[in-house]
Amino acid sequence: MNQKSPYSVPELTSQIRRDIIRMVTAAKSGHPGGSLSSTDFLTVLYAEFLKQTPSQWKRDGRGMDMFFLSIGHISPLFYSLLARMGYFPVKEMASFRKLGTRLQGHPSVEYGLPGVHVASGSLGQGLSVASGAALSKRLEGDPHRVYVLLGDGESEEGQVWEAAMFAAHHKISNLTAITDWNKQQIDGPVDQIGGVGDLVAKWTAFGWRVMECDGHDLDKIRNAFRASAEPGEKPVMILMHTHMGQGVDFMTGSHTWHGKAPSAEQEALALAQLQETLGDY
Secondary structure (H helix, E strand, O other): OOOOOOOOHHHHHHHHHHHHHHHHHHHOOOOHHHHHHOHHHHHHHHHHHOOOOHHHOOOOOOOOOEEEEOOHHHHHHHHHHHHHOOOOOHHHHHHOOOOOOOOOOOOOOOOOOOOOOOOOOOOOOHHHHHHHHHHHHHHHOOOOOEEEEEEOOHHHOHHHHHHHHHHHHOOOOOEEEEEEEOOEEOOEEHHHHOOOOOHHHHHHHOOOEEEEEEOOOHHHHHHHHHHHOOOOOOOEEEEEEOOOOOOOOOOOOOHHHOOOOOOHHHHHHHHOOOOOOOOOO
């Protein structure tokens, strides 16, 4: 029941980055920076590891792996990935951020978009939801895993650490959390805004099994996901070292692209750096 795609991960990641740029430019709003930094590892997760398929997806998540997007503002990546994996028509990406559509700025459950278990975008809540879902699976004897993606800026939220304590205390070992550690947030570098500090030391102190990974190296990403599923008694945190805006040279490493749409000229410059592999929507 693993995800299957007729396309390779490099083909998917290049096209998904194109989709992100095109959606945000067309909408004249959105969040390209974090969407681009999370593209590589989230594509690997969906294409090769997540035991879930579009045809059997259901919102309650029973009998399959579940994924929760806590950093809901990187919806352009989430929508592109779901569309390219077959959860809904690729052409629907043209409706991004339009009133009354299924592809709102933050994922919503109002219109029943396949692949979205909960609405997200109010930062700090995803780990709590994922912890509850994973504990529920264990209590029901469901052997599947739960994955959740957080941001490093989001990790300044207190609720994240309440959930961290809960998951460690209850030994929710079927939970894999991922942090996109791109060191940037909306107002500037993370270490200059809220001082999230040493995430390795923090998650370890909170009782988690912690791994660091190059979030743009596909083989290292695969190894990290394999290791995260090994038997144990602790929840797992994978800290993905990434670059905001990865794949587009003038966006890379800059917090200014956290929530800024490119102009038409900037869109053209960005798309020239990204190969069209699966066909634009």
